[in-house]
Every structure is written in structure tokens, then in C-alpha cells.
Amino acid sequence: MIPTLSLVLAAAGVFNPWCSAASAATLEHNEFDATLLAPYHGDVRDARTFTLSFEYPGLQAGRKARRPVTWRLELVTPSGRRVAQWQGRLALGGTPRDVAVRWSGILAGRRPTPGIYRVRLxxxxxxxxxxxxWDIAVGxxxxxxxxxxSPLPTGRARMMAMPAPGALPYTVYYGNLHSQTRDSDGGGPVDNCHGAQDPQTAPYGPDAAxxxxxxxxxxxxxxxxxxxMYDGSDGTNPDADPAQAKALYRAGLKxxxxxxxxNPGFLALYGMEWGVIGNGGHLNIFDSDELLGWEKNGKGELLADTPTAKSDxxxxxxxxxxxxxxxxxNHPALTGQFTVNGTPLAYTPDGDAVMALCEVVNSSxxxxxxxxxxxxxxxxxxACNKLLEAGYHVAFSSNQDNHCANWGASYSNRxxxxxxxxxxxxRASFLEAVRARRVFATMDKDAQVVLTANGHLxxxxxxxxxxxxxQVAYASATGRQAATVAIIEGVPGRNGDVSQLSDKADVTTAPAPGAHFYxxxxxxxxxxxLWSAPVWVTQQP
Known part of the structure; x- marks a missing residue:
């Protein structure tokens, strides 16, 4: 019998003065968001508190603006069996809401079997x-x-200043591949930043970032x-000057x-986050010297260098x-995004040729x-796994999507x-590495992971x-240890589900003939x- 706790909560509807001042800017981010904080270790024995955070940017105070939310939290054993469930509902207004769910660490009156459990929201x-x-450790x-x-040397020598004998011939550089400034809806001062800014109104631009x-x-x-947003609006500015919009983009590149x-040793990149959330999906383009867009002013003039149809x-x-x-x-969803011919997360050969990364974790x-x-x-x-199963050759990235003036400082992920x-x-060496998928995603800026397959990186x-x-290699500059290792396998183009091949860091397998990724x-x-980039293996008969 699965224990169930039902929580019914109502939002207080506290007025947020920023919402009226920046209502236009929140249109792009006017979407439901839910996050889960699941402590990896318990605080007393295996007991711990799970924190559910709900937000709908752009909502204002008042009963009509409230949105009903239902939620379900599940605890799943290492074998995939659901053993506990909590559920509830709330009314979400103009301010974020947190729900705390306490688990005693007990199942069916006894301590659970030790292992890596999963908490699902x-x-x-x-x-x-x-x-x-998120996974949690029990027992x-x-x-x-x-x-x-031998840990790889890093750009700022956190681990080693020089490569060790026999080490892989690479240096690791850590950064953030997703952020905004006042050129669109970011750059708000941290002491007064409550979300996205009205486009081009914040004080801080790329020169500060x-x-x-x-x-x-x-x-x-x-x-x-x-x-x-290069027209200075979140919608369409009929009075916008195309020359000014294109000049702003060129200024950012410069x-x-x-x-x-x-500043040798530091790489400043500038580009665009293309698309809209509603019936669309955001993606970053790292290396375009042209501004791509669909917005036109009241005269019918394109507010970009090159026309691209919205959500196509x-x-x-x-x-x-x-x-x-x-x-x-960027922050892909399982449904309603990157749709082609009615299919979300749809594969196309052109998409596979150009899309190199998939954000696996974003901080707020x-x-x-x-x-x-x-x-x-x-x-x-x-969602990243769905893209891999669709046939995309993407590596994982981990970024911060900063809209406030704290670029790269909100969390330790990189x-x-x-x-x-x-x-x-x-720029050239960075793009070469990304196109080769020599990339890993990490929630710890002082750790590294490398996967090899029969000597292939x-x-x-x-x-x-x-x-x-x-073989999975791991290193930490701060003395952290690996608690678990998982090697995940899938089949590109199958459009199925990935599975765990092994919990060992060194494993030999005999793949079936055909295409695989690990x-x-x-x-x-x-x-x-930490997530390594995949390797893609075509097993010969």
C-alpha cells in the first residue's frame, strides 16, 4: 500500500510591484515552472525534506490572475517500483510558491532497503x-x-597546471553558455531583480557581463x-528602426x-537565443554574425538581417x-517544443548537422x-534523452540562463x-570542441568526467x-568522491527510452549489430x- 499525503494550499496573492513595471518583458517567460529540490542525503537517518517550487512569471495579484496547480511527488526504488506518493494542489499568483514535503525515511514501518532511489515530480x-x-541515496x-x-589541466589550474604523463592531451575550460543582458531582457541589478526585464531597459549590458x-x-x-527583442519590445514595436536593431546586434558581437x-584566456561569446516559448522552443546559436528574425515594424521592414519564420x-x-x-x-520540454510536422523534439538531418548541445540542467x-x-x-x-533517441548527436551542457546581473554566479554548475x-x-577552438562534442556538463565547477570507448573519446x-x-574517469579538485556511476545506453532513431547498462565505471559489453549511444x-x-558526452557506436555484424 502506497502512503499518500494530500496537501491543499492557496496562494496568498501578494502584490509584486515589479510585475506592473515589467509586464511586457514577462510575456516571453509567461509559462508554468516547477522545480524539485531533493537532498541527496537524509538529515536524520534517511529522513529529509523535499522542496517543490512553483512559479508562473507574469501573473499579477488578484483572484482572476491566479492559476490552479496540481502536483504529484513519487518515491521510486532502484528497481523502478513506486513506494510512496504525495500529492496536492494550490492556487499560484504573482509570487513563487514553495511546498515542503517531509519524508520520515521509513517505508511500511521499517527502514528501506539501501540503494539509489528516485524522486519524481x-x-x-x-x-x-x-x-x-532527481536521485537520492537511501542507506x-x-x-x-x-x-x-590523471586529471586534465584546466584553464585556471584548479586541478593541475601541467598535464600528467599519460594524460589525455586536453585542457578543460568551464563556463556558462546561456545568459542575457540589457540587449534583451536581462541585466537587472541583483538587489532589485525579480525576473525578466523590459527589453533594453536594465543598466547592465555585455560590457558588464x-x-x-x-x-x-x-x-x-x-x-x-x-x-x-532587438526592437526594444517583447512583442512587435511598430516604430522600431531596423538599422538600430541590427546595429545593436553587431555592437554586441564587437x-x-x-x-x-x-583578456587572453577568457572567451567572450555573443549570439542569440532564437525562438519563443509558446508553440516554439528556445535554442542558442553560438556563431551567427547575422541577426535572424521574423519581427517587422509598421512599415513592413524586417527588424533583423535575415528572415526566419517564427517557430519553423x-x-x-x-x-x-x-x-x-x-x-x-535550451531547457527543452517533452511536449510542445521544437516541433516539425506535428512532432515535438522532431529529428531532421539538418537539425542533426547543426544542433550540438542539449541543456541538461539550468539553475533558476x-x-x-x-x-x-x-x-x-x-x-x-x-528531454535530452528523447532528442538522443530521435537521432540527434548532442552532448550535454549545464547553464544558468541568467537574467539578473549575476552571470555564472548563481550556482556551481558549468x-x-x-x-x-x-x-x-x-572562438574557433571553442566551436571546434563543441562540434566534436568534447563537452561535459557538471553541477560542480571543480570536477570533471571523461568517457572512453575502446580508446575513443x-x-x-x-x-x-x-x-x-x-570506461568512466572522474576527478575532483576539492576532494569529493563519486557516490554512484551509471552508464546509460540508447539507440539513435529508435524513438524509445534509454536504459542503464551498468553501475560500474569499467564495463565490457557486446552490443547488438546496429547503432548505439552511451x-x-x-x-x-x-x-x-556530472554528465559525459555520449559516444556513438555502429556495431558491425
């Missing part, structure tokens, strides 16, 4: 849904054995402005180039491929933390790229005959997770 507000899942879980690994990120230890920062040139992802992928551009799926886009203390974060591994030793970190695609040996997932003893 499903929440809905109208037709909008959110799903989150004493054996520490996995790991292969010997890059030095801030560099001071806070990042090796690179991508400023990714909403492509449809700011990034100038800052990188003046097949056409966008084709244009990106023609231009040789590189993209990242509206965090004001400057000490990496943000607890709200979203997990998109389910995207990491592997650059050949002796090659400086530049993560990100590679290769044919294989006979046995396949998969990636590693390491959970540290503090609950922070």
Missing part, C-alpha cells in the same frame, strides 16, 4: 506540465571503483540575447571580440546548416544569488569543453567489431551530478 497548470526527477550505498585517472564572469572564475560566457582580445524549426535548421552555424537546445533564470547558493534548478535529462593542450581558448562516432569496453552519469557524494 509531475506538476500541471492547465495544459502546461512540468516533470522533474549505505557502496562506493564505485574507478579507473586510475564579461568582466563579471571573468572575476567569478569562468573561462567563458555566452551572452545569448532573445532574437526578437564587444565580445574586443573583450576576448584584451525545419527551415531554421536548414538555414543554420547552409550558414555552418552551431546550436544548443531569475536567481539573484552571487555566491552559488541558488537551490532552484531544473533537470531536462528526459558547461565544460576540452581544448587540445597548447591551443588557446578562442566521448563525442566520437565510430564503427566497432567485437567487444566494447566503456554516456556516463556520475553522482558525487554531495549529490551533484
Amino acid at each position: 509531475h506538476a500541471a497548470s492547465g495544459s502546461e506540465t512540468a516533470d522533474q526527477a 549505505s550505498v557502496p562506493t564505485p571503483a574507478l579507473p586510475a585517472f 564579461y568582466p563579471y564572469a571573468r572575476r567569478h572564475g569562468l573561462d567563458f560566457l555566452m551572452v545569448s540575447e532573445h532574437n526578437h 564587444t565580445a571580440r574586443d573583450y576576448s582580445d584584451a 524549426y525545419a527551415a531554421l535548421y536548414a538555414l543554420m546548416r547552409q550558414r555552418g552555424l552551431t546550436g544548443q537546445f 533564470a531569475f536567481s539573484v544569488s552571487e555566491n552559488e547558493g541558488e537551490t532552484r534548478r531544473s533537470n531536462f535529462e528526459l 558547461s565544460a569543453v576540452l581544448i587540445p593542450n597548447g591551443v588557446p581558448l578562442t 566521448m563525442g566520437e562516432r565510430f564503427d566497432n567489431t567485437g567487444a566494447l569496453r566503456l 554516456y556516463a552519469k556520475v553522482t558525487q557524494d554531495d549529490g551533484k551530478i
Whole structure:
């Protein structure tokens, strides 16, 4: 019998004065959001408190503005059996709401069998849904054995200044590939930032973002402005000047180039976050010197360099491929996003050629933390796995989507790229690494993970005959230990579900003939997770 706790809550509807001042800016972010904080370890024996956070940016106070929310929280055993459930409902108004759910650490009157359990949240507000899942440790879980690994040198020498003998010939650089400034709806001062800003009204632009990120230890920062806000609005500004919109984009590119040139060792990137959330989906384009868009002013003049039809992802992928551009799926949802011919997360050959990364974790886009203390974060591994199963060759990234002036400082998560030793970190070397998928995602800026398959580095695609040996290497500069290792396998183009191949860091398998992908997932003893890039293997008969 599954114990059920039903909680019924009502939102207080406290007025947020920012909402009226920035109502236009919140249109792009006017969507239901739910996050789950599930402590990896219990506080007393295995007892712990799960925190559910709900938000709907753009809602204002008042009964008519409230949105009903229903939620269900489940505890699942390592074998996949649901053993506990909590559920409830609330009315969400103009301020975020938290719900605390306490688990005693007891199941059916006794201590549960030790292992790695999963906590799953499903929440809905109208037709909008959110799903989150995190693993937790219950009882004493054996520490996995790991292969010997010489940590790779890093851009700021957190681990090693020089490569060790026999180490892989790469240097790791850590950064944030998703942020906004005043060029669109970001750049709000942290002492008065409650969400997205009215476009081009905040005090801080790219010229402030890059030095801030560099001071806070990042090796690179991508400023990714909403492509449809260069007219100074979240809708369409009929009086907008196309020349001014295009000049602003070019100015951002120049700011990034100038800052990188003046600060060797730090890479300033500037580009666009293309698309809308409603009936769309956001993706970053890292390397376009053209502003792509669909907005037109009252005279019918395009407010961009190059026309792209709104929410036409097949056409966008084709244009990106023609231009040789590189993209990242931002905070992908399982439904209603990146739709082609009615299918969400749909595969196209053009999309596969240009989309290199998928955000697996984002910290809160509206965090004001400057000490990496943000607890709200979203997990998109389910959607990234769907993209991999659809046939996309994407590696994982982990970013912050900063809208306040705390670029890279809200949490300890980072995207990491592997650059050949002796090659400086530049736009060209960064793009080469991303296109090769020499990337890993981490919730700990001081850790690294590398997956190899028969000596092939993560990100590679290769044919294989006979046995396949998969090895997971992990290192921490702060003394953290790996608590669990999982090697995940799937089949590109199957459009099915991934599965766990092994909980060992060194495993040999005999794949069935055909295409496969594998990636590693390491959970540290503090609950922070690292994801390697996949390897793609075509097993010969």
C-alpha cells in the first residue's frame, strides 16, 4: 500500500510591484515552472525534506490572475517500483510558491532497503506540465571503483597546471553558455531583480557581463540575447528602426571580440537565443554574425538581417546548416517544443548537422544569488534523452540562463569543453570542441568526467567489431568522491527510452549489430551530478 499525503494550499496573492513595471518583458517567460529540490542525503537517518517550487512569471495579484496547480511527488526504488506518493494542489499568483514535503525515511514501518532511489515530480497548470526527477541515496550505498585517472589541466589550474604523463592531451575550460543582458531582457541589478526585464531597459549590458564572469572564475560566457527583442519590445514595436536593431546586434558581437582580445584566456561569446516559448522552443546559436528574425515594424521592414519564420524549426535548421552555424537546445520540454510536422523534439538531418548541445540542467533564470547558493534548478535529462533517441548527436551542457546581473554566479554548475593542450581558448577552438562534442556538463565547477570507448573519446562516432569496453574517469579538485556511476545506453532513431547498462565505471559489453549511444552519469557524494558526452557506436555484424 502506497502512503499518500494530500496537501491543499492557496496562494496568498501578494502584490509584486515589479510585475506592473515589467509586464511586457514577462510575456516571453509567461509559462508554468516547477522545480524539485531533493537532498541527496537524509538529515536524520534517511529522513529529509523535499522542496517543490512553483512559479508562473507574469501573473499579477488578484483572484482572476491566479492559476490552479496540481502536483504529484513519487518515491521510486532502484528497481523502478513506486513506494510512496504525495500529492496536492494550490492556487499560484504573482509570487513563487514553495511546498515542503517531509519524508520520515521509513517505508511500511521499517527502514528501506539501501540503494539509489528516485524522486519524481509531475506538476500541471492547465495544459502546461512540468516533470522533474532527481536521485537520492537511501542507506549505505557502496562506493564505485574507478579507473586510475590523471586529471586534465584546466584553464585556471584548479586541478593541475601541467598535464600528467599519460594524460589525455586536453585542457578543460568551464563556463556558462546561456545568459542575457540589457540587449534583451536581462541585466537587472541583483538587489532589485525579480525576473525578466523590459527589453533594453536594465543598466547592465555585455560590457558588464564579461568582466563579471571573468572575476567569478569562468573561462567563458555566452551572452545569448532573445532574437526578437532587438526592437526594444517583447512583442512587435511598430516604430522600431531596423538599422538600430541590427546595429545593436553587431555592437554586441564587437564587444565580445574586443573583450576576448584584451583578456587572453577568457572567451567572450555573443549570439542569440532564437525562438519563443509558446508553440516554439528556445535554442542558442553560438556563431551567427547575422541577426535572424521574423519581427517587422509598421512599415513592413524586417527588424533583423535575415528572415526566419517564427517557430519553423525545419527551415531554421536548414538555414543554420547552409550558414555552418552551431546550436544548443535550451531547457527543452517533452511536449510542445521544437516541433516539425506535428512532432515535438522532431529529428531532421539538418537539425542533426547543426544542433550540438542539449541543456541538461539550468539553475533558476531569475536567481539573484552571487555566491552559488541558488537551490532552484531544473533537470531536462528526459528531454535530452528523447532528442538522443530521435537521432540527434548532442552532448550535454549545464547553464544558468541568467537574467539578473549575476552571470555564472548563481550556482556551481558549468558547461565544460576540452581544448587540445597548447591551443588557446578562442572562438574557433571553442566551436571546434563543441562540434566534436568534447563537452561535459557538471553541477560542480571543480570536477570533471571523461568517457572512453575502446580508446575513443566521448563525442566520437565510430564503427566497432567485437567487444566494447566503456570506461568512466572522474576527478575532483576539492576532494569529493563519486557516490554512484551509471552508464546509460540508447539507440539513435529508435524513438524509445534509454536504459542503464551498468553501475560500474569499467564495463565490457557486446552490443547488438546496429547503432548505439552511451554516456556516463556520475553522482558525487554531495549529490551533484556530472554528465559525459555520449559516444556513438555502429556495431558491425
